[in-house]
Amino acid sequence: MSRKIKIGIDVGGTFTHAVAVDAESLTLVGKAMVPTTHTAAEGVAAGVVQSMHKLLAECRIGADEVVLIAHSTTQATNALLEGDVATVGIIGMGKGAEGAVAKRQTNIDHLELAPGKLLKTHHLFIDTKSPLSEEAIKHAMTELQNRGAEVFVASEAFGIDNILNERKVIEVIRDAGHLATSASEISQLYGLKVRTRTAVINASMMPKMLETANMTEKAVRESGITVPLMIMRSDGGIMDINEMRRRPILTMLSGPAAGVAAALMYAKVSDGVFLEVGGTSTDISVIKNGRPTIRSGEVGGHRLYVRTLDVRTVGIGGGSMPRFKGHRITDVGPRSAHIAGLRYPSFAGAAELENPRLHSVQPKKDDPYDYLAIAVRDDSQPTFTFTTTEAANALGLIKKYGTADAATLNKIATWLVAQFNMTVQKFSERMLEIASHKIIDVVKNFVAEYKLDEKQLTLVGGGGGAEAIVPFTASKMNMGFFIAEDAEVISAIGVALGMIQDTIERSMMNPSEADILNIRSEAMQSVLRMGAAADSIDVRIEVDTKRQRVIATASGSPELRQRAAKIVALPSDQLTSIAARSCGAVDGETRCVGETEFLKVYQAERVERRLFGVLKSTRRPLRVIDREGVIRLKLADAFVHSSPVLNLPSGLARLIDEFTMYGDAGGLQPDVFIIVSGRIIDLSGLAGKEQVLALLRTELQNYSGSENAIALVSKKE
Numbered sequence: 001m002s003r004k005i006k007i008g009i010d011v012g013g014t015f016t017h018a019v020a021v022d023a024e025s026l027t028l029v030g031k032a033m034v035p036t037t038h039t040a041a042e043g044v045a046a047g048v049v050q051s052m053h054k055l056l057a058e059c060r061i062g063a064d065e066v067v068l069i070a071h072s073t074t075q076a077t078n079a080l081l082e083g084d085v086a087t088v089g090i091i092g093m094g095k096g097a098e099g100a101v102a103k104r105q106t107n108i109d110h111l112e113l114a115p116g117k118l119l120k121t122h123h124l125f126i127d128t129k130s131p132l133s134e135e136a137i138k139h140a141m142t143e144l145q146n147r148g149a150e151v152f153v154a155s156e157a158f159g160i161d162n163i164l165n166e167r168k169v170i171e172v173i174r175d176a177g178h179l180a181t182s183a184s185e186i187s188q189l190y191g192l193k194v195r196t197r198t199a200v201i202n203a204s205m206m207p208k209m210l211e212t213a214n215m216t217e218k219a220v221r222e223s224g225i226t227v228p229l230m231i232m233r234s235d236g237g238i239m240d241i242n243e244m245r246r247r248p249i250l251t252m253l254s255g256p257a258a259g260v261a262a263a264l265m266y267a268k269v270s271d272g273v274f275l276e277v278g279g280t281s282t283d284i285s286v287i288k289n290g291r292p293t294i295r296s297g298e299v300g301g302h303r304l305y306v307r308t309l310d311v312r313t314v315g316i317g318g319g320s321m322p323r324f325k326g327h328r329i330t331d332v333g334p335r336s337a338h339i340a341g342l343r344y345p346s347f348a349g350a351a352e353l354e355n356p357r358l359h360s361v362q363p364k365k366d367d368p369y370d371y372l373a374i375a376v377r378d379d380s381q382p383t384f385t386f387t388t389t390e391a392a393n394a395l396g397l398i399k400k401y402g403t404a405d406a407a408t409l410n411k412i413a414t415w416l417v418a419q420f421n422m423t424v425q426k427f428s429e430r431m432l433e434i435a436s437h438k439i440i441d442v443v444k445n446f447v448a449e450y451k452l453d454e455k456q457l458t459l460v461g462g463g464g465g466a467e468a469i470v471p472f473t474a475s476k477m478n479m480g481f482f483i484a485e486d487a488e489v490i491s492a493i494g495v496a497l498g499m500i501q502d503t504i505e506r507s508m509m510n511p512s513e514a515d516i517l518n519i520r521s522e523a524m525q526s527v528l529r530m531g532a533a534a535d536s537i538d539v540r541i542e543v544d545t546k547r548q549r550v551i552a553t554a555s556g557s558p559e560l561r562q563r564a565a566k567i568v569a570l571p572s573d574q575l576t577s578i579a580a581r582s583c584g585a586v587d588g589e590t591r592c593v594g595e596t597e598f599l600k601v602y603q604a605e606r607v608e609r610r611l612f613g614v615l616k617s618t619r620r621p622l623r624v625i626d627r628e629g630v631i632r633l634k635l636a637d638a639f640v641h642s643s644p645v646l647n648l649p650s651g652l653a654r655l656i657d658e659f660t661m662y663g664d665a666g667g668l669q670p671d672v673f674i675i676v677s678g679r680i681i682d683l684s685g686l687a688g689k690e691q692v693l694a695l696l697r698t699e700l701q702n703y704s705g706s707e708n709a710i711a712l713v714s715k716k717e
Contacts, residue, residue: 005029005061008496009051009071010258010489011036011044014279014338017492018051020059023067026266026497030059031489036074043075045212049219056223063224068558070230070238070495072254075212076205080252080299083117085204086179089149090121090196091140091169093156095129102157105193108200113300119204122147128156132165137172151203155183155196160507179206186247187305189549190507198304202249209248213241228531228558230498234308236261236292237501237555240530249306252297255491256283256311259462260292262494267484268630272458273443275473276491277465279319280336282439285311286446289633290680291540293450307503307551312442316435318402318465319344320388323370324360327420329427332388332434335363335371342373342385345412346393346404352376353384353412358419374416386416388435391428392468401464401488436473443477453636455584458482462490499555502526508550513694515550516541516686520695523554532556541695542685551685569627575600578629583621593622594642594710598678599632600625601640601710622712624675633673633680638714645676646705649693655713656689668716675710676703 004023009016016036020029032055037047048071055061079085094102103125111119124140126132141152154169159182166182173180183192183199217229230238234253244251259276263269263285270290276283286293297306315334321342323331337344340363345353359382361373373382393404394413410424417427447454459481461470466487474481484490504523508515520539527537537556544551570578572592579602580590594601603622622640624633639659643651652672659670671684672692681699686692700709 002062003029003065004067005065006496007052007055007061007066007069008258008492008494008498009048009069010491010495011048011072011074011255012278012491013074013281016044016047016051017489018055019486019489019492019496020055020061021493021496028486028489028493029061030055031486031492032058038078042215043078043208043212044073045075045216048073048216052220053223063226066225066227068227068230068496069220069225070232070498071216072232072258072491072495073212073251074255075209076248076251077253077255079205079208080113080201081117083113083119084208085113085119086150086207087120087122087148088200088203089141089144089147089152090123090200091137091144091152091154092123092125092196093128093132093154093159093165093169094125095127095157098157099127099129102192105157106155106196108193108197111197111200111300111302119201120148121200122149128165132168134168134172137169138176141173141176141178151206152178152180153183153196153199153203154180155192155199157192159184160188160190160195179203179210181206181246186249188504188506189305191305194303194305197302198249198306201299201304202247205248206245209251210245213245217241230500230558232258232261232495232498233501234297234306235294235501235503235553236264236309236498238495238498239500239502243502243530249304252299252306253308253311256285256313257309258491258494258498259283260285260287260309260311260494261498262462262490263287263460263484264290264292265497265499266486266490266493267460267462269458269460270631271456271634272460273446274460274462275439275466275470277461277463277469278317279338279465280315280317280334282314282316282463282465282469283311284314284439284442284446285309286450286452288450288452289682291682293446305505307505312446314438314442316388316438316469318387318389318463318468320435321363321385322372322431323368324372324420325370329420329430329434330370332431333438335367337385337387339363340371340373340385343383344387344389345374345384346389346402346409348384348408350405350408350411353408356384356412356415358416374412384412386413387468388431389465389468391431392472394424394428395432395472397471398467400467400483402467432469432472433476435469436476439469439473440477454479456582456634460484462487464488500527500530500532500558501553501555502530503551503553505549505551507548509548511543511550511691513690516543516691516695517698519550519552520554520698523552527554527556531558533558538679538681540682540685541691543687543691545687570629575625575629576602578631579623579625580604582623582631582634585621593640594675596675596677596708596710598626599675599680601675601712603638603640622714624680624712626678633712635671635673635712635714638712641711641713643709643711644705645700645703645707645709648674648700648709648711649696652696652711652713653689653693655711656692659713659715661715671714671716673712673714674699675712676700676707
């Protein structure tokens with residue numbers, strides 16, 4: 001029987017990893033690795049193709065077995081950092097009183113993308129008080145070409161309300177054989193200047209991104225694979241290659257996004273801090289209630305209308321080198337063994353480490369000359385260093401990927417620490433304390449910013465350097481941790497398991513129920529067009545009353561429900577224990593308060609005392625757990641209401657009224673989640689009761705009226 005294989009390819013700073021994942025069991029079938037091809041004429045896309053061919057050959061995968069192939073890319077990021085972008089011609093439009101303002105706001109000056117790297121622009125304005133003619137468009141295009149424009153942007157004041165002029169401009173320009181994008185197809189938010197700027201950056205990437213996309217797709221097709229080629233997005237989803245050709249800006253942070261996707265889909269993290277540890281750096285992100293945290297994108301300090309995962313990078317990894325002065329370790333990182341061209345003693349033989357001598361080196365021009373290096377045998381130049389991986393190995397923290405030969409490591413470590421008048425343990429602890437402190441600062445910032453419960457947080461490690469950094473950091477923070485399975489290829493797995501996703505973000509003041517349902521439908525149709533199976537699609541709606549916008553995020557699997565594999569269901573007592581531990585309670589205080597065919601809801605009761613026990617309050621923390629024991633949702637305090645689907649809307653309406661809190665600013669509606677079958681429907685982003693009920697009725701229309709459903713209502717904190 002033919003296998004169903006998903007291929008995921010992740011482009012890292014040093015290596016490009018490719019993995020094959022069984023689509024039904026979600027188990028790893030095989031993996032391959034090649035050096036990332038930064039200097040190739042085709043850019044990193046060459047490594048994507050090489051790793052794919054190597055994987056197919058080594059794992060004996062037939063082209064007809066592949067049901068999905070997807071890859072992350074650093075091509076967009078590299079293009080921006082290196083200034084490898086096209087000159088953009090902007091055709092601004094407007095009329096009447098707003099014409100002068102539109103002329104100014106669409107005139108985006110040269111943008112500094114990185115120090116010394118400029119995106120050049122040229123601007124021409126058309127007054128649209130008279131009907132827009134094809135001749136006027138062609139004249140503007142020719143004029144901008146004469147000034148040096150290579151690609152084009154059309155942007156009109158209030159273009160999101162009437163896209164006809166922008167659409168006409170880009171159609172004429174595309175018919176003439178040039179690349180063009182309109183501001184309103186990139187963003188549907190008010191704010192002409194930011195919308196135009198976002199379109200300018202998108203257009204500037206198009207020539208390079210289309211060239212590499214075409215090369216990659218050609219290689220995939222020549223291998224006999226006919227399924228759609230997907231690309232990782234910076235918000236953690238995937239999109240088809242045709243959508244990437246239209247909106248390459250959405251791939252800006254696709255590398256870090258891949259690891260977060262794996263934490264959600266493969267490591268099954270519903271709440272935690274995910275640390276993807278490479279050789280040189282660590283990408284840190286937060287997953288809360290099964291969703292990664294999101295922020296607005298920026299390039300060179302310029303705000304954009306693009307949603308990206310909130311991923312923060314720290315210059316500490318599994319290969320980070322110590323810096324020293326005299327007999328004292330002064331710092332660790334940001335340079336790594338790879339950057340300095342040095343080797344890890346952990347992966348050397350004893351004979352290679354004879355006659356060690358201490359050196360200081362300068363890894364890169366303008367770096368300080370204080371990084372620790374080791375020359376061996378008769379070599380005049382150092383070939384080794386002592387990294388965080390060696391420090392973690394010396395402390396016995398590395399159990400899987402990156403373990404060292406104990407005798408060999410102990411020999412070099414004993415010699416090294418003698419130069420610093422320290423024990424191996426003290427030297428290693430000193431290195432990891434310095435390194436972990438930089439990680440801890442970022443984690444604490446996340447905790448404060450997103451109001452996370454530090455006591456309930458788990459650190460989740462991924463990447464080849466995870467065990468060098470995560471266990472020690474967790475111990476310093478008194479937090480639990482675990483290292484994801486197949487951590488060294490976790491990002492490639494995340495690419496393979498990524499959900500097809502798109503986000504529609506639109507400016508709306510006081511959206512009606514019809515507005516909510518329309519934007520939901522639009523988001524659904526977008527992922528359907530990209531190949532998502534209809535029954536797998538979930539849509540989350542957020543109503544941002546402060547910024548007067550509505551956000552619809554749709555995601556779905558490329559095939560009917562991702563997992564038809566055999567699920568090992570845990571017994572009820574084990575599920576109770578998992579819930580109790582998570583709630584900080586004991587089994588006897590935790591009980592199942594509702595269940596569907598696939599999910600169970602557990603709740604504990606905790607009395608919290610303040611002011612030396614004089615004041616006390618009761619909280620009822622809640623956990624939603626699936627049959628395998630994976631916690632799918634955590635709520636600090638919630639009310640539970642079970643009901644047949646038919647009666648749920650009326651019962652929920654009463655609960656919303658009961659739990660709405662009133663103050664000087666009006667009513668603050670509670671967060672609402674609905675459990676039905678195997679789904680958790682998140683209605684917490686909506687601002688009004690009627691919006692909640694309208695969307696709920698739509699979400700429930702395919703369920704039997706007699707099927708059990710559970711409403712979870714939690715007051716906003």
